[in-house]
Amino acid sequence: MSRLFARFLAAALFISDALGKSVTGVFKSEVARLQNGQYITKFMFGGDSGRLVCRLDNAALAVEHEARLLLFPDMDLDGLSCDEKLARAQFTIHLKHDEHNQTVPRQSSPTLWHVLYADRYTCQDVVTLPSHPDVQYTILMFNPDSAGNPLDHFSSEEAGLHSFYFLLLLAYFVASCIYVQPLYQALRKGGPMHTVLRVLTVALGLQGLSALCNYVHLARYSRDGVGFPLVGSLAELWDMIAQVSMLYMLLSLCMGWTLSRRKPQSRPLQWEQTPTSTAVAAGVVIAQGVLLLWEQYSAADSEHHSFHTQRSLPALLLLLLRLTLALVLASVLYQITSTERSTLKRDFYLSFTKGCFLWFLCHPVLVFVSSIFNEHQREKVVTIGVILCQSISVVVLYQLFLSRSLYWEVSSLSSVSLPLTMSRTNQRGRY
Template sequence: MGPLRLLAVALTCCCWPRGSQSKTLRGSFSSAAARDAQGQSIGHFQFHGDHALLCVRINNIAVAMGKEAKLHLFQAPEWLKLQENSQDYSCHEKLAKAQLTVTMNQTEHNMTVSQSPSPQTWHVLYADKYTCRAAEEAPPEEDVPFEMVLLNPDAEGNPLDHFSAEESGLHEFFFLLVLVYFVITCISAQSLWQALKKGGPMHTVLKVLTTALLLQAGSAFANYIHFSSYSRDGLGVPWMGSLAEFFDIASQIQMLYLLLSLCMGWTIVRMKKAQSRPLQWDSTPASTGTAVVIVLTQSVLLLWEQFEGTGHHSSHSHHNLAGILLLILKVCLALSLGCGLYQIITVERSTLKREFYITFAKGCILWFLCHPSFACISVIFNDYQRDKVITIGVILCQAVAMVILYRLFLSHSLYWEVSSLSSVTLPLTIASGHKSRPHF
């Protein structure tokens, strides 16, 4: 079993990434939970526009009124201040800091949320008359089931949009991305299939690139299905969001192993063999071992980030230590592989080979540096826009990098097929008697 298959099994067994948090919340208001935490945390939402709406429906209104049940809404700055200095406030002082309070005295309560000039995150907290009482006084065990719908205004100003400010636009983006993938598939599928059937020295590379691209397309399609459902009911299809995350991570691992295998193989072959010998993709213990170690390192960081992440596309976030280490790893890989390819390019006399390596270096560096670059660029945007900028930018740049590599290897595969000089002029040629190939 190849290293990528082992990683796929590990990802499936150890981690099932989370999709975006639903904005139709269902559960129970619990007096015991509220007293233990000085307020039961219900959820948060980024409201925007002039007609944002919070709608709460409860069935057992008599119990809610008997408990004097209330919802307390805190804006993000005040909420963060309370969390950081929780010991400085008593229970009553903490609840008094809420910017908005909703008394649960109706079966359905609709409240318009006032807005600041820019979208603002609001945190919802449940409390009742037992929340701040002494611990020895046991609250009633009966909970109050509820359904809470959080809505932003749509294009016509009506409160019907389930997407928070940080998620708005992602549905349309994934629709366009799926459409582009479909059009490209219709145009290129036949020629690609013919190239794969003919074999040749580029066969393994094209096969791996095809797998990575299919995983990226599958991730986009799963995201589109999830967000399409999400736009209607605020719940979506969580397992589709999780599947999208899994496909995206698997594609990153596949591409990383491919790029490392190529670069390490070329570098090691060049050091060991004379310049007149054709370059090969050698599956030596050194090149394979280095690639596997780096792939395992990235996989561990991705798993770590997934366990700590809370939002959609957590594999593109950099809000925790694992995310920062991933960015550093990608920068180091780009610098290392870039330097190795530069050394090959500067001493290469063949124009064909030099152009091959230059184009490959562009796709390779774009793949590794797009994430760190957009993480830096996102700093100039507002908080609610940063994750969207990183997610959209990284997905598009990685797709472009794969297209660059596809065109490169496919064109050289065709050239190898018709050129009698290919055995001495092209990289990735097959040396006589050389049977070793990496397994994916």
């Protein structure tokens, strides 16, 4: 198990961004023959004219091989022979010079293009491959920038994410300047909500660190089309840690609901530390952690985003896990609120559940909603929407557990109804 975790972690951290918008590699005739065309990269060109630049280190060898780049708007080519597949290419770039510039005509809407390499040996299985060295290449792809010049490295589905992360970091900075001192004082005092506030602060800090890494990666990416792949992977790692931290906190708080079927109100919101509750919470957290690593590993050939819209098996299992947790929480909430007579307690439970629902359901709901958008908008809708919704969820929980008018009054009603209530601490004199 530890070896499997290490492999997933290494893949999440250190795998290179094979589909970057500045791609350097080697054209291999053997690979092109094996795959009926060597797959190079993909890029979503915008509606206006885009540009593809290919630079070779040995143009004479490319001419000898009759090398060419093929651009396909659709890669659903199963069942076709090699010649039929290559004939479906929308554009063909014959590689005869050290540098080639290909303009992609204006499209009615942003279109995803796939780039393949082929040569004279690709569809000739009976021809012996030469022993010549392979041709090294560098491919650059550009969309029009704000001035209409083809100089923008961002693919259409990524346009705007750089500005979003800048505004997000600005919001984090302003909020920290306003609230860092009161929050620091609350954490120093300890008290009934200390553990919850500490986990919330750690999760929010990790999300801020993830946003910073994404911004740094995209800032460099906008200049060279490569960015810092390791920094982009670190952004995903920080976000994964924040996800499992929040999940463990919410499960630990809700375990009194889920494990107390006979007496659902005996400990409705208790931070459980019994062996059974700890095992259940840890098991669910580990399951989510493995699914997150699996999802990142299966999406290793995509761009560095914390949330993906691909319909891979681990992504679907993650969505199913979050939906299940939300349904369990809804079921227990109904049992508690239907018999609770105190309006104040009911308001507290409902506010807590709103924060939980927002955290658990935002990703599944946004993935479903994104299906009505165009292809180039889906990734941005999910990425931006989930980050904003989870940030709002953290704010809702912060307000709930920092509120003297709600949490403290509710906790003072009953010494067994809320976690770490005033009657349970040994520091009553401090309050």
